[in-house]
Amino acid sequence: MLIRTQGSGFQHPHASDITPLAVYARRRDILRLAGAGATALALPAGGAHAAAAPGLAALAAARSTVPGAVTLEKPTAYQDATSYNNFYEFGTDKADPARRAQTLAPRPWTVEVDGLVRKPRRFDLDELLRLAPLEERIYRLRCVEGWSMVIPWVGYSLAELVRRVEPLGSAKYVEFTTLADKARMPGLSAGVLDWPYVEGLRLDEALHPLTLLGLGMYGQVLPNQNGAPVRLVVPWKYGFKSAKSIVRIRFVEHEPATAWAKAVPQEYGFYSNVNPLVDHPRWSQATERRIGEDGLFAKKRKTLPFNGYEAQVGQLYAGMDLKKYF
Numbered sequence: 001m002l003i004r005t006q007g008s009g010f011q012h013p014h015a016s017d018i019t020p021l022a023v024y025a026r027r028r029d030i031l032r033l034a035g036a037g038a039t040a041l042a043l044p045a046g047g048a049h050a051a052a053a054p055g056l057a058a059l060a061a062a063r064s065t066v067p068g069a070v071t072l073e074k075p076t077a078y079q080d081a082t083s084y085n086n087f088y089e090f091g092t093d094k095a096d097p098a099r100r101a102q103t104l105a106p107r108p109w110t111v112e113v114d115g116l117v118r119k120p121r122r123f124d125l126d127e128l129l130r131l132a133p134l135e136e137r138i139y140r141l142r143c144v145e146g147w148s149m150v151i152p153w154v155g156y157s158l159a160e161l162v163r164r165v166e167p168l169g170s171a172k173y174v175e176f177t178t179l180a181d182k183a184r185m186p187g188l189s190a191g192v193l194d195w196p197y198v199e200g201l202r203l204d205e206a207l208h209p210l211t212l213l214g215l216g217m218y219g220q221v222l223p224n225q226n227g228a229p230v231r232l233v234v235p236w237k238y239g240f241k242s243a244k245s246i247v248r249i250r251f252v253e254h255e256p257a258t259a260w261a262k263a264v265p266q267e268y269g270f271y272s273n274v275n276p277l278v279d280h281p282r283w284s285q286a287t288e289r290r291i292g293e294d295g296l297f298a299k300k301r302k303t304l305p306f307n308g309y310e311a312q313v314g315q316l317y318a319g320m321d322l323k324k325y326f
């Protein structure tokens with residue numbers, strides 16, 4: 001993000017003809033017919049998304065019933081969502097993560113959950129996968145660079161994990177630290193950021209049911225380039241809040257120093273709520289391009305306040321000046 005400037009930085013990916021989403025759409029229609037929005041059917045492992053990526057384990061998930069968790073917009077092609085990525089630990093080019101992230105090694109994996117909690121605990125990946133029923137949620141993700149995607153994630157509300165460690169009354173924020181291992185992440189030597197990549201949320205944001213602990217996408221475990229094996233997905237904030245490959249979740253009293261706010265404080269605030277009225281100092285945030293759909297010469301889409309999730313999350317910011325707390 002640091003190195004992109006208006007106009008010059010946007011690289012449109014090649015739209016893929018190979019789409020698993022015909023399968024995806026068919027399943028969605030079946031679910032609609034079954035009234036699954038209300039009943040949360042469990043989907044068979046590997047069934048609907050079997051075409052997504054050979055070799056990645058399938059994750060069975062029920063369609064989420066959390067209000068706002070399933071947009072009816074068309075999901076981005078799997079090929080686009082997994083080949084146009086920001087994961088600077090593997091390089092700053094959009095194609096780098098897909099090309100280089102096979103060294104990540106997402107198993108075994110543990111996440112340390114500590115800080116101001118009554119029951120600090122280290123979870124291994126299998127514990128995380130079993131912690132709560134897996135849900136499928138279809139979220140828009142809007143990157144600060146002016147593009148967006150629609151992704152069917154698999155996971156559950158971060159609140160499920162939070163309540164198991166019992167935060168103390170003094171815990172006001174949650175800090176997410178991601179893996180920084182030079183042996184597995186070639187981009188670390190470039191020094192683009194002060195590694196590890198750290199993100200943060202206010203405790204009430206972390207507890208909002210839409211805040212997802214992501215363990216998969218398109219019916220499978222996360223591909224490495226999308227933040228395997230566990231990442232955050234906060235749909236109403238710019239994509240950089242959605243930290244990938246998390247190794248530690250810490251409950252703290254004060255606002256955490258986050259990687260992008262530390263690197264360029266005048267450009268990336270702590271809140272980072274999608275706000276078309278607050279321009280990035282180097283480009284407008286009023287519009288966006290949908291990856292794989294809106295060509296370079298197509299009219300851009302209007303960006304919505306809170307990325308379209310205002311009805312669900314707007315009240316978290318009642319009374320706050322969101323131009324000041326950008």
Ligand code: MTE
Nearest residue numbers: 085086087088143178197239240242243244
């Ligand atoms: N997490 C880590 N650890 N490192 C990163 O560079 N990039 C962020 C976010 N999480 C990033 C990260 C940014 S800028 C975006 S837009 C999203 O991941 C992109 O997620 P995606 O590649 O799955 O679309």
